[in-house]
Amino acid sequence: PLDVAAEQQAETENQELETLKKHVADGLRRPQKTLSSMYFYDDEGSRLFQQIMALPEYYPTRTEFQLLTQHQAALSAALRPTNTQEPFFLLELGAGDGLKTKILLRYLLETNADFTYVPVDISGAALDGLSASLRDELPALRVEPIVADYSAALRLMAARTGRKVVLFLGSNIGNFLPSDRLAFLRTLAEPLSPNDRLLIGFDLQKDPRIIRAAYDDAQGVTAAFNLNLLARFNRELRADFDLAHWQHYTDYDPLAGTVRSFLVSTRAQVVHIAALNQVFHFAAWETIHTENSYKFTAPQIRAIAAEAGLTVTELFTDEQEYFADVVLRP
Ligand code: AVJ
Numbered sequence: 001p002l003d004v005a006a007e008q009q010a011e012t013e014n015q016e017l018e019t020l021k022k023h024v025a026d027g028l029r030r031p032q033k034t035l036s037s038m039y040f041y042d043d044e045g046s047r048l049f050q051q052i053m054a055l056p057e058y059y060p061t062r063t064e065f066q067l068l069t070q071h072q073a074a075l076s077a078a079l080r081p082t083n084t085q086e087p088f089f090l091l092e093l094g095a096g097d098g099l100k101t102k103i104l105l106r107y108l109l110e111t112n113a114d115f116t117y118v119p120v121d122i123s124g125a126a127l128d129g130l131s132a133s134l135r136d137e138l139p140a141l142r143v144e145p146i147v148a149d150y151s152a153a154l155r156l157m158a159a160r161t162g163r164k165v166v167l168f169l170g171s172n173i174g175n176f177l178p179s180d181r182l183a184f185l186r187t188l189a190e191p192l193s194p195n196d197r198l199l200i201g202f203d204l205q206k207d208p209r210i211i212r213a214a215y216d217d218a219q220g221v222t223a224a225f226n227l228n229l230l231a232r233f234n235r236e237l238r239a240d241f242d243l244a245h246w247q248h249y250t251d252y253d254p255l256a257g258t259v260r261s262f263l264v265s266t267r268a269q270v271v272h273i274a275a276l277n278q279v280f281h282f283a284a285w286e287t288i289h290t291e292n293s294y295k296f297t298a299p300q301i302r303a304i305a306a307e308a309g310l311t312v313t314e315l316f317t318d319e320q321e322y323f324a325d326v327v328l329r330p
Contacts, residue, residue: 017236021276024233028280028288035229037175037261037291042232048225050097055221057213059322060171060203065100067318067325072107078314078327079104079165079197080113087114088163093150093172095119098130100169102137109140116142120153151187158191165196169325171203174258174294181294185308189330198310198328205295206322211252215259215293223248226261226290238274245269249287257300259293301326 020039027034041049053061068075081088090108092101098119108115117134121127127145134143146153157164166188176184188198205211215222226248230241250261265282272279296304298315305312305328314327 017275021237024237024273025276025278033280033282033286033288035263035288035290039229039232040225040291042228042236045225045228045232048221048228051221052217052225055214055217055219057217058222059210059214061100063318063320063323064169064171064201064325065103067316067323068100068103070318071316071325072103074314075199075316075325075327076104076107076111076113079199080108080115081163081195084112085114086162087116088165089116089118089157089160090165090167091118091120091153091157092167092169093120093153094168094170095121095130096126096170098134101167102134104167105134105138105141109138116144118144118146118153118157120146120148120150122147122149151191154188154191158193163195163197164192166192166198168198169201171201171293171323173200174203174296175292176294177292178294181304182307185304185310189309192330194330196330197313200326200328202296202301202324202326203293204317204322204324205254205257205297206320208252208254211259211295212250215250215252215261216248220248222250222261226250226263229290230263233273237276240272240274242269252295257295257297259291259295260289261291261293262287262289296324298324 023036023039027036052058090105095101105117119127119130124147127147131143131145134141146156148156154166168188173181192198227243227246230239230243230246233239234241245266247264247266248261249264250259252259265284265286268284269282270279271282301315301324302312310328310330312326313329315324316326317324
C-alpha cells in the first residue's frame, strides 16, 4: 500500500531543502553576505537555544517568565472576554516548550475560563512534544494544535465563533527588520475582528552593556549557536565550512536599537557548497550578518502598533523594566 503520510513528509522536506538552498545562494551572493536567523533552529540549534535561555547573561526568558507570573491575573483579565462565561481561543505562534504560556494556561483554568489552546507551529514534532507535556501537566486543558504557518492558521481560525487571543511571546518580534515587522503585524491583524486580542513580547532598551552581554555570553553558548548555522550547512548542504576559521561577533547599536550578530571569516578562504554546486569566496575578516535583535521603547511600541492598525490597550512590564508583554486590539 501507498504510504501517503510518508510521501507527503518527503515532499515537504524536499521543499524545505529547496528553500534553504535558494536562501543560502542568495544571501552569500550579496556584497554584505547575510543568512537568516530563521535557520538557527535545527535540532542542534534548538538544543543550544534551550541552553541560552538558562544562561546568567540571557535575561529575556527569565524576565518574561517573572512578569507573566507577577501579572497573571491582570493579563488574563485583559485577554479573556468581558463576559467571562464566553468561550474563546488562545492561539500561540511559536509555542516552543510552552513553559511561559503554562503560567497563563494554569491561571485561566483555575479561574474557570472556557477556552481552547491552539498552539501553531510549522513543525509537527514540536507540537507533539508540547501536547504530550500539556496532557500530563494540565489534563483539563482543551488543546487543538495546528501544523501550519502563522497566517494560514489565523485565517483558518477566523471562521470559528468566539474571541481569538493571539500570543507571540519571547521577543521573537525583535528578529524582524522594521519593514518585515510591519508586514508581519499587518498579516496578523488582517484576519482579526475588533473583539480579538494580541499579546506580544517586546524586549526593552536598557543598559547597552547588559544587552550586549546577553548575546555574547562568557561560556560561549551563543557563539556555538551562531556557528551551528555553518555546521548545519555542512550537514544539510554538504558544505565544507571549517569552523576553526570562523568567529562569533555581536554588538548592540543604541542608535538603531538593535543587536547585530555576525560570523567572521578569520582568514581568506573558499568554501564549497556541494548541494549548490558553487564555491564562495571570503576575504580575511569578511562578515556574514546572521541576526538582528531589536530592542524597543514604550513609545516605539505604540507607534509600531498604530502603523499596523493596532492599538495598545495594556503594557505589562517587570520591576526593572527590562521586558514588556503588550496587549493589543485591532
Ligand atoms: C528567540 C529571537 C527571542 O533574539 O533574543 C538568542 C534568539 N539569538 N541569542 C533573541 C537569540 C541569540 C532570541 N529570540
